Amino acid sequence: MNKVSYAVKISPEIRTELRKFCQENGLKQGYFVEQAIEDKLKQAENMEDVLEFQKLKKQEAEALEFGQYLKSRNV
Numbered sequence: 001m002n003k004v005s006y007a008v009k010i011s012p013e014i015r016t017e018l019r020k021f022c023q024e025n026g027l028k029q030g031y032f033v034e035q036a037i038e039d040k041l042k043q044a045e046n047m048e049d050v051l052e053f054q055k056l057k058k059q060e061a062e063a064l065e066f067g068q069y070l071k072s073r074n075v
Contacts, residue, residue, distance in 0.1 A: 003030075 010018075022029045064072065 018029055018032065021027075022032050
C-alpha cells in the first residue's frame, strides 16, 4: 500500500502521550495515528447511518408490505 505524508499540528502534551503509549505498546506512531483516524471516520459514518435510520423509522408506518410494493410495481 502506498503511503503519503500528512503533517498536522498537535499539542506537545498529546505528542508526549502518543510517544509514550506507542513505546509502551510496541506500536509505530504512524500506524497508531492512521488507525485512530480510520476508527474516527468509521464512527462518524456509523453515526450518519443511525441518524438516517431514525429519519426512516418515522416513515415506517407509511411503508407498504413488500408484496404490496411488488404488485404496485407490476413485478
